[in-house]
Amino acid sequence: MNILLVYAHPEPKSLNGSLRRFSVKRLEKAGHVVQVSDLYAMKWKASLDADDSLDLQTRPSDMRFDPNLDSRRAFESGRQSQDIALEQDKLRWADAVILQFPLWWYSMPAILKGWVDRVYASGFAHGVGEHSDARWGDRFGEGTMAGKRAMLIVTAGGWESHYSPRGVNGPMDDILFPIQHGILYYPGFSVLPPFVLYRTSRTDEARYSGICDALGQRLDDIFQTAPIPFRPQNGGAYDIPALTLRADISPGTTGFAAHIA
Numbered sequence: 001m002n003i004l005l006v007y008a009h010p011e012p013k014s015l016n017g018s019l020r021r022f023s024v025k026r027l028e029k030a031g032h033v034v035q036v037s038d039l040y041a042m043k044w045k046a047s048l049d050a051d052d053s054l055d056l057q058t059r060p061s062d063m064r065f066d067p068n069l070d071s072r073r074a075f076e077s078g079r080q081s082q083d084i085a086l087e088q089d090k091l092r093w094a095d096a097v098i099l100q101f102p103l104w105w106y107s108m109p110a111i112l113k114g115w116v117d118r119v120y121a122s123g124f125a126h127g128v129g130e131h132s133d134a135r136w137g138d139r140f141g142e143g144t145m146a147g148k149r150a151m152l153i154v155t156a157g158g159w160e161s162h163y164s165p166r167g168v169n170g171p172m173d174d175i176l177f178p179i180q181h182g183i184l185y186y187p188g189f190s191v192l193p194p195f196v197l198y199r200t201s202r203t204d205e206a207r208y209s210g211i212c213d214a215l216g217q218r219l220d221d222i223f224q225t226a227p228i229p230f231r232p233q234n235g236g237a238y239d240i241p242a243l244t245l246r247a248d249i250s251p252g253t254t255g256f257a258a259h260i261a
């Protein structure tokens with residue numbers, strides 16, 4: 001199978017760098033074909049702007065830049081910046097996508113967020129399918145990435161207890177919800193439970209070996225592991241166009257947890 005690893009760490013000799021090399025080897029040993037988008041090594045341009053369209057030079061100077069419309073125009077006319085088009089091709093090629101990053105300020109490093117902002121063009125990852133009062137597009141379980149799997153590999157400096165249900169940082173499932181539900185499930189990926197490492201500063205040879213065993217198992221099972229049961233938007237659980245959960249579904253449950261069956 002084809003696996004795309006989108007990797008965001010600036011230092012190859014980091015823990016993330018070691019885990020990335022381990023993951024690629026393990027996946028290739030299992031017979032998969034792996035491509036890595038090493039965003040720092042690629043000097044990935046993180047900010048979405050008017051330069052993302054090849055038509056920049058021919059734009060009337062008084063024309064307002066519209067991030068959404070310009071992204072759609074460039075995508076539909078084949079006039080996107082080459083780096084964006086190449087990453088979209090990798091996503092089309094992949095059967096599974098892994099995003100690997102250190103948790104920075106409770107989220108992904110800016111360079112990876114910028115990869116999402118720019119690669120997830122309008123017409124490609126959002127704004128797909130019929131939008132009407134009866135149907136709100138192909139998203140949250142449907143869309144361009146339907147049939148593909150996705151998984152996060154995340155390292156965090158904080159302790160596991162800091163991210164427990166009553167931990168001061170908030171539960172890790174909640175922190176990762178905007179990425180797993182909003183970025184991965186939205187365009188159609190089946191999202192596997194994340195592989196999260198806590199208290200990274202306490203890593204020595206012995207711990208690292210255990211981490212590789214656990215991560216290796218997750219990678220071996222990548223096409224068998226049951227995805228997180230996020231609720232499909234168009235499966236009947238939500239009233240459209242309000243897009244709120246039907247009153248009889250998990251009554252009394254609110255917040256992120258309500259969107260998991």
Ligand SMILES: Cc1cc2nc3c(=O)[nH]c(=O)nc-3n(C[C@H](O)[C@H](O)[C@H](O)COP(=O)(O)OP(=O)(O)OC[C@H]3O[C@@H](n4cnc5c(N)ncnc54)[C@H](O)[C@@H]3O)c2cc1C
Binds near residue numbers: 101106155158
């Ligand atoms: C801007 C910023 C924001 C942050 N925000 C958060 C936050 O919101 N929440 C949070 O919890 N943390 C946060 N952190 C901490 C961050 O998540 C961790 O520092 C990071 O995940 C560690 O990953 P790393 O690859 O950089 O590890 P490294 O620092 O490279 O390594 C960690 C440890 O692993 C050891 N190690 C590395 N490779 C190996 C190997 N092959 N074998 C054995 N040992 C090895 C190293 O010696 C080191 O002791 C933040 C850090 C920064 C810089």
